[in-house]
Amino acid sequence: MCQLLGMNCNVPTDICFSFTGFQARGGTTDVHTDGWGIAFFEDRGVRLFLDPQPSSASPVAELVRRYPIRSKNVIAHIRKATQGAIGLENTHPFMRELWGRYWIFAHNGHLVDFAPDLDGSFLPVGSTDSERAFCWLLQELRRRFGSSQPPGAKVFEALHGLTLEIARHGEFNFLLSQGGALFAHASTRLAYIIRQAPFTQAHLKDQDVTVDFSEVTAPDDRAAVIATAPLTDNETWMEMPAGSLWWFEEGRPVQTLATLPGPEKRAGNG
């Protein structure tokens, strides 16, 4: 399995602290050694760093950890391969363009017998179930709404229906962003924390590193950090219930919808 890390903020914020703990899980404190990646939105633009090497040994990860890139939306992933060989083309996060915005997607889980009809508008480059799911999601969003972006609530509602479809095929924890909203699906395991005033100290679980957020923030700053497993050991993280889809924007949750399949779907899937 893999691990996910996301951040959604109301002002551009650097993720160096959280990434330091997350990076250690790619070979030092945990076994996710089959590559890693991170995407930073800066307005409409994206910086995407991908490396098929373990993040704990990667010079690119070292750069990301030391070089503060300020972003309102970040998605990172460290990989333990389940489907698809180790290689750059199978390294998350994946990027495509829809409605004149870049979309970034990372997945933790495993989908079985997921072979949707792809019409060619978005095709996987690699061989993961994850990229296939991402391509199908975007294809269906464009099919539903045409070539311009609908309001956020419409996107979230459509994403909910599509997530239900895919989640029937297995474990489907994901993070998805187009630079404004960050959508998170807790299929089995995902937690989040909102950091806002009054800011305090936080201490990493995976490294002996402490940051005092009160020294590096302004009073109105707000950041939601989402991760497969809590990254700090002295803050209270919220476990996201299995089967819940979340819409974060401006550093806080806007809406949540349940994605546990109904009884008839369970039967059909069993």
Place this chain on the structure above:
Amino acid sequence: MCQLLGMNCNVPTDICFSFTGFQARGGTTDVHTDGWGIAFFEDRGVRLFLDPQPSSASPVAELVRRYPIRSKNVIAHIRKATQGAIGLENTHPFMRELWGRYWIFAHNGHLVDFAPDLDGSFLPVGSTDSERAFCWLLQELRRRFGSSQPPGAKVFEALHGLTLEIARHGEFNFLLSQGGALFAHASTRLAYIIRQAPFTQAHLKDQDVTVDFSEVTAPDDRAAVIATAPLTDNETWMEMPAGSLWWFEEGRPVQTLATLPGPEKRAGNG
């Protein structure tokens, strides 16, 4: 204006030497200070580094210069903005997926009154004429050939027709690759060199750096390096004639087609 750098090889090769000279043009030896970017193909995957800072001062460029990433196809760009604000979303190269392959595009020039019909399948995220041209190229390739990649000769022929259309609107030097072929259009200014056995020493124009390629290559290695202006001062670069479209593969030119507009088009455009 901007500067382009491309490399197409028969074996994965690092571009550290050429990039060292190219990077200096982004603020040290030349004026291209409005951002820079570089894309490396590794098989089907792509590493894309973008930075709206001058390349001569960018920690990301420093990483690229020191960390040898081996690739058969590389496209790099340093920017002097003509259309579109300075920002990550307007930083070349641009990336999209077509036919289950990533396509990378960088442009040097200036297009006037180029406002093609975009059907929504590929839309610009930023505001440059360059990204608009790239989106239209991919849209038309997909429209012509459907959802699977045709043979290289068909792609090159179609690209030739599309380049003629766009070149009517102004200066349109570009590099384009899907990881196998590298296509280069010399609208006004582009040069290339083939490095192959017997390998010799090369000395950069923009930095006092020499490399002895005979020490770092195998006898069968072959690399085509393409740049707006020659990068070395002791090798013979071939000037590509204004109005020529080139198809490089496995480190050498495969085919060239003229793109000077015919008399009737000149009349129509005047």
